[in-house]
Amino acid sequence: LCPPGVLSLCCRPPSWDRAPRQPPGLLLAPCRAFSNNKIQVELDESSGVAMMKFKSPPVNSLSLDFLTEFSISLEKLENDRACRGVIITSAIPKIFSSGLDIMEMCGKNVEHYGEFWRAVQEMWLRLYGSNMVTVAAVNGSSPAGGCLIALSCDYRIMAENPKFSIGLNEAQLGIVAPFWFKDTFVNVVGHRIAESSLQLGSLHPAPEALKLGLVDELVPEEKLLEKASAVMAQWLALPDHARQLTKSMMRKAVLDRLVSHREEDIKYFINFISKESIQKSLRMYMEMLKKKKS
Amino acid sequence: LCPPGVLSLCCRPPSWDRAPRQPPGLLLAPCRAFSNNKIQVELDESSGVAMMKFKSPPVNSLSLDFLTEFSISLEKLENDRACRGVIITSAIPKIFSSGLDIMEMCGKNVEHYGEFWRAVQEMWLRLYGSNMVTVAAVNGSSPAGGCLIALSCDYRIMAENPKFSIGLNEAQLGIVAPFWFKDTFVNVVGHRIAESSLQLGSLHPAPEALKLGLVDELVPEEKLLEKASAVMAQWLALPDHARQLTKSMMRKAVLDRLVSHREEDIKYFINFISKESIQKSLRMYMEMLKKKKS
Amino acid sequence: LCPPGVLSLCCRPPSWDRAPRQPPGLLLAPCRAFSNNKIQVELDESSGVAMMKFKSPPVNSLSLDFLTEFSISLEKLENDRACRGVIITSAIPKIFSSGLDIMEMCGKNVEHYGEFWRAVQEMWLRLYGSNMVTVAAVNGSSPAGGCLIALSCDYRIMAENPKFSIGLNEAQLGIVAPFWFKDTFVNVVGHRIAESSLQLGSLHPAPEALKLGLVDELVPEEKLLEKASAVMAQWLALPDHARQLTKSMMRKAVLDRLVSHREEDIKYFINFISKESIQKSLRMYMEMLKKKKS
Numbered sequence: 095l096c097p098p099g100v101l102s103l104c105c106r107p108p109s110w111d112r113a114p115r116q117p118p119g120l121l122l123a124p125c126r127a128f129s130n131n132k133i134q135v136e137l138d139e140s141s142g143v144a145m146m147k148f149k150s151p152p153v154n155s156l157s158l159d160f161l162t163e164f165s166i167s168l169e170k171l172e173n174d175r176a177c178r179g180v181i182i183t184s185a186i187p188k189i190f191s192s193g194l195d196i197m198e199m200c201g202k203n204v205e206h207y208g209e210f211w212r213a214v215q216e217m218w219l220r221l222y223g224s225n226m227v228t229v230a231a232v233n234g235s236s237p238a239g240g241c242l243i244a245l246s247c248d249y250r251i252m253a254e255n256p257k258f259s260i261g262l263n264e265a266q267l268g269i270v271a272p273f274w275f276k277d278t279f280v281n282v283v284g285h286r287i288a289e290s291s292l293q294l295g296s297l298h299p300a301p302e303a304l305k306l307g308l309v310d311e312l313v314p315e316e317k318l319l320e321k322a323s324a325v326m327a328q329w330l331a332l333p334d335h336a337r338q339l340t341k342s343m344m345r346k347a348v349l350d351r352l353v354s355h356r357e358e359d360i361k362y363f364i365n366f367i368s369k370e371s372i373q374k375s376l377r378m379y380m381e382m383l384k385k386k387k388s
Numbered sequence: 389l390c391p392p393g394v395l396s397l398c399c400r401p402p403s404w405d406r407a408p409r410q411p412p413g414l415l416l417a418p419c420r421a422f423s424n425n426k427i428q429v430e431l432d433e434s435s436g437v438a439m440m441k442f443k444s445p446p447v448n449s450l451s452l453d454f455l456t457e458f459s460i461s462l463e464k465l466e467n468d469r470a471c472r473g474v475i476i477t478s479a480i481p482k483i484f485s486s487g488l489d490i491m492e493m494c495g496k497n498v499e500h501y502g503e504f505w506r507a508v509q510e511m512w513l514r515l516y517g518s519n520m521v522t523v524a525a526v527n528g529s530s531p532a533g534g535c536l537i538a539l540s541c542d543y544r545i546m547a548e549n550p551k552f553s554i555g556l557n558e559a560q561l562g563i564v565a566p567f568w569f570k571d572t573f574v575n576v577v578g579h580r581i582a583e584s585s586l587q588l589g590s591l592h593p594a595p596e597a598l599k600l601g602l603v604d605e606l607v608p609e610e611k612l613l614e615k616a617s618a619v620m621a622q623w624l625a626l627p628d629h630a631r632q633l634t635k636s637m638m639r640k641a642v643l644d645r646l647v648s649h650r651e652e653d654i655k656y657f658i659n660f661i662s663k664e665s666i667q668k669s670l671r672m673y674m675e676m677l678k679k680k681k682s
Numbered sequence: 683l684c685p686p687g688v689l690s691l692c693c694r695p696p697s698w699d700r701a702p703r704q705p706p707g708l709l710l711a712p713c714r715a716f717s718n719n720k721i722q723v724e725l726d727e728s729s730g731v732a733m734m735k736f737k738s739p740p741v742n743s744l745s746l747d748f749l750t751e752f753s754i755s756l757e758k759l760e761n762d763r764a765c766r767g768v769i770i771t772s773a774i775p776k777i778f779s780s781g782l783d784i785m786e787m788c789g790k791n792v793e794h795y796g797e798f799w800r801a802v803q804e805m806w807l808r809l810y811g812s813n814m815v816t817v818a819a820v821n822g823s824s825p826a827g828g829c830l831i832a833l834s835c836d837y838r839i840m841a842e843n844p845k846f847s848i849g850l851n852e853a854q855l856g857i858v859a860p861f862w863f864k865d866t867f868v869n870v871v872g873h874r875i876a877e878s879s880l881q882l883g884s885l886h887p888a889p890e891a892l893k894l895g896l897v898d899e900l901v902p903e904e905k906l907l908e909k910a911s912a913v914m915a916q917w918l919a920l921p922d923h924a925r926q927l928t929k930s931m932m933r934k935a936v937l938d939r940l941v942s943h944r945e946e947d948i949k950y951f952i953n954f955i956s957k958e959s960i961q962k963s964l965r966m967y968m969e970m971l972k973k974k975k976s
Contacts, residue, residue, distance in 0.1 A: 249878065268627045270634050281873045285575040286601055289638045290543065293631050294623065307874055329882065333856040333963070337881050340858050344877045375627070562921045564928050579869040580895055583932045584837065587925050588917065669921070 132160045134185060135167050142178035143326050144171050145319075149185035153192035156239045160195070161213040168220040178330055179227035181322045182247060184234055188258070193238030196267075199367050200376045211363040214239070215274075215356060222246040222278060223349050225338045227329040231322040233315060236260040237297055238271075244309070245278045248329065248341070251322055254312035256299045261308070265295030268375035270366070272359060277348040283307050426454045428479060429461050436472035437620050438465050439613075443479035447486035450533045454489070455507040462514040472624055473521035475616045476541060478528055482552070487532030490561075493661050494670045505657040508533070509568075509650060516540040516572060517643050519632045521623040525616040527609060530554040531591055532565075538603070539572045542623065542635070545615055548606035550593045555602070559589030562669035564660070566653060571642040577601050720748045722773060723755050730766035731914050732759050733907075737773035741780035744827045748783070749801040756808040766918055767815035769910045770835060772822055776846070781826030784855075787955050788964045799951040802827070803862075803944060810834040810866060811937050813926045815917040819910040821903060824848040825885055826859075832897070833866045836917065836929070839909055842900035844887045849896070853883030856963035858954070860947060865936040871895050 132150035137143075146167065148154040156164075171177045184190045198210045221228065221243065228247040235258045236244055244250050244260065252258065262279055264271040271279075271292055280288045287306050291298070303309045313321045329337070352359065366372060426444035431437075440461060442448040450458075465471045478484045492504045515522065515537065522541040529552045530538055538544050538554065546552065556573055558565040565573075565586055574582045581600050585592070597603045607615045623631070646653065660666060720738035725731075734755065736742040744752075759765045772778045786798045809816065809831065816835040823846045824832055832838050832848065840846065850867055852859045859867075859880055868876045875894050879886070891897045901909045917925070940947065954960060 248881065265626050265630045265634055268630045270630050270637070273637060276634075276637055281877070283874070284578055284872055285638070286577070289575070289635070290604075292634045292638065293542065293626070295626060295630075310878075332853050332881070332883060335959075336853045336856045336858050336883075340853055340864075340880045341877070343858070343861060343864055344873070344880065371629075559920050559924045559928055562924045564924050564931070567931060570931055578872055579932070580871070583869070583929075584898075586928045586932065587836065587920070589920060589924075665923075 130163055130167065132163050133167055135171070137171070137174065137177055139176045141323075141327070142176060142330065143323070144177050144180045146180055146182045147185040148183070148191055151186060153189045154184055154186055154240070155192045155195040155197075156214070156217075157195040158198055158210050158213055161210075161217045165213070165216045165220050168217075168224065172220070172225060177226065178334060179229070179326050180224075181229045181231055181319070181326060182243065183231035183319065183322070187234065189234040189240075190230075190232045190236040190258075190260075191240030191243060192235075193240045193242075196376055196380055200373060200380065204364055204368065207364045207367050208360050211360050212356075215352060215359065218242065218246060218274065218278075219349065219352065222345055223342075225334075225341070227326060227337075229322050229326050229329075231318045232258070232260060232309065233318050234258055235297075237263050238267075241308075242275055242278065245282050249311075249325055250309040251311045251313060251318060251325065252300050252303060252309040253315035253318050254300055255315060256301055259297040259299045260303050261295070261297040262292055263295035263297050265293060267295070267379050269372065272363070274348065274352040274359075277351065281345075281348060424457055424461065426457050427461055429465070431465070431468065431471055433470045435617075435621070436470060436624065437617070438471050438474045440474055440476045441479040442477070442485055445480060447483045448478055448480055448534070449486045449489040449491075450508070450511075451489040452492055452504050452507055455504075455511045459507070459510045459514050462511075462518065466514070466519060471520060472628060473523070473620045474518075475523045475525055475613070475620060476537065477525035477613065477616070481528065483528040483534075484524075484526045484530040484552075484554075485534030485537060486529075487534045487536075490670055490674055494667060494674065498658055498662065501658045501661050502654050505654050506650075509646060509653065512536065512540060512568065512572075513643065513646065516639060517636075519628075519635070521620060521631075523616050523620050523623075525612045526552070526554060526603065527612050528552055529591075531557050532561075535602075536569055536572065539576050543605075543619055544603040545605045545607060545612060545619065546594050546597060546603040547609035547612050548594055549609060550595055553591040553593045554597050555589070555591040556586055557589040557591050559587060561589075561673050563666065566657070568642065568646040568653075571645065575639075575642060718751055718755065720751050721755055723759070725759070725762065725765055727764045729911075729915070730764060730918065731911070732765050732768045734768055734770045735773040736771070736779055739774060741777045742772055742774055742828070743780045743783040743785075744802070744805075745783040746786055746798050746801055749798075749805045753801070753804045753808050756805075756812065760808070760813060765814060766922060767817070767914045768812075769817045769819055769907070769914060770831065771819035771907065771910070775822065777822040777828075778818075778820045778824040778846075778848075779828030779831060780823075781828045781830075784964055784968055788961060788968065792952055792956060795952045795955050796948050799948050800944075803940060803947065806830065806834060806862065806866075807937065807940065810933060811930075813922075813929070815914060815925070817910050817914050817917075819906045820846070820848060820897065821906050822846055823885075825851050826855075829896075830863055830866065833870050837899075837913055838897040839899045839901060839906060839913065840888050840891060840897040841903035841906050842888055843903060844889055847885040847887045848891050849883070849885040850880055851883035851885050853881060855883070855967050857960060860951070862936065862940040862947075865939065869933075869936060 132148070134147040134149055136145045138145070150157075150160050154160070168180075171180060194214065199207065230244040230247040230250045232244050232250060232252040234253070237260070241260050241262050252260065262271045262275055264275075276288065276292060279292065283291070283306050290296070291306075298306060298308060300309070300312055304312050311321070426442070428441040428443055430439045432439070444451075444454050448454070462474075465474060488508065493501065524538040524541040524544045526538050526544060526546040528547070531554070535554050535556050546554065556565045556569055558569075570582065570586060573586065577585070577600050584590070585600075592600060592602060594603070594606055598606050605615070720736070722735040722737055724733045726733070738745075738748050742748070756768075759768060782802065787795065816837075818832040818835040818838045820832050820838060820840040822841070825848070829848050829850050840848065850859045850863055852863075864876065864880060867880065871879070871894050878884070879894075886894060886896060888897070888900055892900050899909070
């Protein structure tokens with residue numbers, strides 16, 4: 095068991111292995127790639143920018159394994175002096191991330207719910223509190239937890255495809271986004287938009303997301319990574335130290351709120367998700383998804 | 389006298405009487421109407437939506453009697469399992485509500501001021517904290533307390549008539565909107581707009597109100613109720629429980645602030661409104677209104 | 683030495699002298715002018731409006747002397763019953779104010795840094811907390827501390843010249859805007875814009891500043907003061923007392939935060955600015971500026 099206050103992932107064996115340096119083929123700069131199961135990470139040492147690609151078919155859902163790998167990847171990059179920024183995108187067409195994996199919240203025991211929720215918190219604390227510049231290149235739909243990942247970055251660029259949508263749609267599943275999802279959302283879109291969007295569980299098509307400030311910019315899909323790199327270069331032109339202190343000053347209040355209520359938040363989640371009415375909602379939602387597929 | 393902490397309206401005889409069920413004439417669904425003095429309430433049981441119409445001539449001003457009837461109506465609907473949402477509008481042409489009744493604040497004794505202010509607080513606590521979906525169909529001008537009612541709903545639709553205006557114009561009367569009016573306003577329009585609008589006591593014409601985010605939508609006056617019903621249906625498509633928890637999470641901080649400072653707020657109001665300089669301002673304002681009429 | 687809690691400027695000899703009343707020449711109203719070294723102040727007693735013009739060549743940088751004179755001027759006007767509003771502008775072409783004087787932060791001793799920072803705090807506490815109506819007529823570029831002055835006014839009008847820019851660009855110098863700069867900024871532009879703008883140390887050209895809400899209005903440069911007077915007249919049409927209480931209600935939380943952390947903030951600044959790495963950044967920045975000039 096983890097001692098209190100220690101990150102949950104300290105107790106999980108690291109799944110991270112450094113791959114041998116890639117030969118500098120088409121790439122202009124030396125580049126380190128890391129083999130992972132669900133997330134592909136490549137660090138370009140010349141620019142200090144890591145590219146993180148979610149590749150967990152079919153829809154990059156945030157399972158316990160995915161979240162753990164994500165947190166460990168972030169931690170590794172955070173501690174790597176060669177890395178100053180991360181671009182987060184998806185290797186799967188049409189979907190950035192479908193959000194929390196409902197399988198982890200349905201029909202499991204209390205211990206599992208607790209472990210899962212701690213991993214969700216961990217991922218957010220690492221990403222929202224990252225010292226690195228974080229740019230989300232949202233190249234597909236991004237509901238719920240997928241939206242949270244984008245919201246937690248410093249800058250959000252989305253493919254200008256009106257078929258792609260983004261939002262915290264938890265309410266549509268009969269569940270409630272936790273207070274720190276809400277705080278992160280309010281920091282981006284303000285109170286009025288957050289209030290109606292969260293209550294309606296809205297998924298906003300890309301053009302609407304831009305209008306609401308939920309994403310900062312839309313670009314044609316084929317230019318998404320190019321644009322993300324240009325934005326990243328602009329952010330990295332600033333000295334790290336002042337930028338990091340500024341970022342921390344802006345986000346500290348919201349981060350601290352979860353840190354100081356972490357255990358209550360886990361208990362609340364376990365209690366909420368264990369309710370038969372909620373379990374029923376989730377089962378119905380999953381069956382609906384299955385029917386949709388077939 | 390009410391024991392401390394108990395709602396002021398517990399001590400007032402309920403003026404509410406259930407009218408006999410209306411015969412299903414032009415209405416497609418069975419509908420219960422309640423006869424009230426100043427507010428007409430009709431609950432459509434098939435949709436779960438109540439229509440609340442202010443009809444207190446000449447300008448739906450928020451007198452002690454009006455506020456009490458409003459709070460009791462809200463409480464009854466809140467406790468009625470058949471009711472999930474309320475549309476609030478006016479039965480009087482050109483005016484939604486003119487706000488707090490100046491007669492209640494002018495030349496009365498300290499006990500009266502206290503009772504009146506408690507009723508204003510009560511109304512806001514019930515409306516802003518309502519578990520129901522609340523839609524304001526603002527079909528006329530809506531200054532001061534009238535604006536507060538609209539701000540306290542989940543969604544605001546206004547008739548697209550530039551002659552109708554809305555805003556917290558208290559400063560124009562030489563009085564100050566209390567902190568919880570301000571908090572509600574900031575939650576809707578943000579700090580910058582709230583700061584200048586409150587200091588100037590601005591009344592914003594409908595098109596400007598839309599631009600500032602003070603209302604969510606403008607529609608032609610004759611389509612206002614139709615649109616309000618459509619919006620309501622969209623909100624009611626979500627499961628109640630998750631939506632209610634989300635709403636409470638968004639509004640709790642601001643509601644709690646009044647709940648924990650309620651008695652000081654009443655004392656502050658009594659002290660402020662009893663000042664001879666303020667009384668003089670209000671008398672001058674009332675005389676100006678009288679001259680305008682004649 | 684000042685007793686704790688007493689304004690730092692109480693210990694400095696006032697540099698303020700009333701000039702003899704100006705003969706009412708071209709001016710329609712009697713007008714008092716005050717001779718100062720770095721800031722020209724003229725109070726029009728008929729309108730109750732003071733015009734404050736920064737004239738400290740070459741770029742109105744906020745030196746200790748400038749800040750002290752600014753605070754004393756504000757205090758004098760605040761206590762002058764004839765004065766209800768102040769328009770703040772620059773007498774130097776193309777620059778409103780270049781912000782904190784780097785000379786005061788570079789190569790000085792700890793006592794000097796402390797005295798300087800207390801003067802910066804003092805200026806902001808007086809301006810942001812002023813009972814007067816304050817209008818910034820931003821007739822040139824306005825980086826860093828210059829931007830803070832504009833942000834602290836009630837209303838910001840800027841010359842519509844895209845060559846003029848405004849922003850809190852501290853991060854570009856490798857330093858961090860303190861929390862109360864940030865709080866003031868967030869109150870004006872909201873959290874999302876503040877977060878990226880502060881991290882990037884952005885200087886926004888006038889048209890962009892308007893779009894972000896960082897300024898309220900753009901007008902042709904030659905109409906700037908005329909417009910500022912018109913806006914001022916609109917604000918002064920309201921009764922002072924209610925407007926002042928409203929302003930205080932809106933700004934109190936942010937003002938109180940500095941008041942209750944003033945000494946820690948000074949210590950933090952001294953510690954930060956004394957670091958060799960920061961001193962090196964500032965020296966490099968100053969040399970860059972010198973090269974630019976020659």
